[in-house]
Amino acid sequence: MPRPSLLEQHPVPPVLPEVTRRLRERYLPDPPTPERSAEPLDGLIGTILSQQNLAVITRRQFDGLKLVYPRWEAALQDGPDGIETALRAAGGGLIRSKARTIWNVLHQLQEARGSLSLRDTRDMDDAQIRTLLEGLPGVGPKTASCVLLFDLARPAMPVDTHIERISRRLELVPQKWNAVKIERWYEQILPRTWAERYTFHVSVIRHGQQVCRSQRPTCAECLLQNLCPSAGIFLSGQEQPVARQKTATPRRA
Ligand code: SF4
Numbered sequence: 001m002p003r004p005s006l007l008e009q010h011p012v013p014p015v016l017p018e019v020t021r022r023l024r025e026r027y028l029p030d031p032p033t034p035e036r037s038a039e040p041l042d043g044l045i046g047t048i049l050s051q052q053n054l055a056v057i058t059r060r061q062f063d064g065l066k067l068v069y070p071r072w073e074a075a076l077q078d079g080p081d082g083i084e085t086a087l088r089a090a091g092g093g094l095i096r097s098k099a100r101t102i103w104n105v106l107h108q109l110q111e112a113r114g115s116l117s118l119r120d121t122r123d124m125d126d127a128q129i130r131t132l133l134e135g136l137p138g139v140g141p142k143t144a145s146c147v148l149l150f151d152l153a154r155p156a157m158p159v160d161t162h163i164e165r166i167s168r169r170l171e172l173v174p175q176k177w178n179a180v181k182i183e184r185w186y187e188q189i190l191p192r193t194w195a196e197r198y199t200f201h202v203s204v205i206r207h208g209q210q211v212c213r214s215q216r217p218t219c220a221e222c223l224l225q226n227l228c229p230s231a232g233i234f235l236s237g238q239e240q241p242v243a244r245q246k247t248a249t250p251r252r253a
Pocket residue numbers: 166169170211212213217218219222223224225228229230231234
């Protein structure tokens with residue numbers, strides 16, 4: 001017997017359209033305009049840097065790298081230790097492993113494609129781009145989804161720590177689902193347009209940064225309070241302390 005699809009396991013909650021509408025009106029009332037990066041490889045490297053980093057440090061690290069290496073060929077030639085040195089000047093965490101991931105990505109692109117550019121991905125379909133990106137060392141589905149959404153204006157739906165947390169608190173998804181499963185579910189249920197997915201992604205993240213924070217969410221001021229099954233728990237102070245989560249938000253959200 002075939003396994004039920006994610007949608008069969010967990011149908012769309014009736015509250016989702018209203019949640020989406022309120023968040024959009026609060027955080028992104030004007031329709032966004034799709035933009036594609038001049039060089040999606042820049043976006044990929046920026047996304048690697050954004051893992052467990054604040055946006056401001058990600059920006060500083062990326063700018064620092066581009067200052068030292070105006071062309072990625074120079075970073076490849078310099079090696080992982082050189083990239084690490086360039087990143088260290090900008091501060092931030094996981095510098096050693098990120099430097100190695102970036103160098104490995106550059107190395108594989110050069111070996112496999114003979115070029116340090118991803119501009120040709122604009123002419124590929126989404127599945128081809130995913131196969132290419134997820135075949136690179138250290139690049140997983142979330143990073144690929146970020147490049148698709150932010151650099152190639154494709155209707156992807158990366159799920160970061162804010163989206164994961166808020167989806168659970170609002171009981172949009174089962175509590176035991178992980179980020180990968182939540183992303184696959186959203187993939188199936190959200191309208192397949194770039195603007196809808198971009199708006200949902202960015203507005204949920206802004207809500208997570210400003211109101212529904214990991215620690216002490218301000219439910220009393222939340223525009224979703226009357227829709228949220230977790231509000232009563234937080235308002236009554238019955239919540240259990242949770243381990244502090246590191247920020248893992250895509251760089252442009
Ligand atoms: S009511 Fe509280 S827990 Fe629910 S979405 Fe708002 S801030 Fe988050």
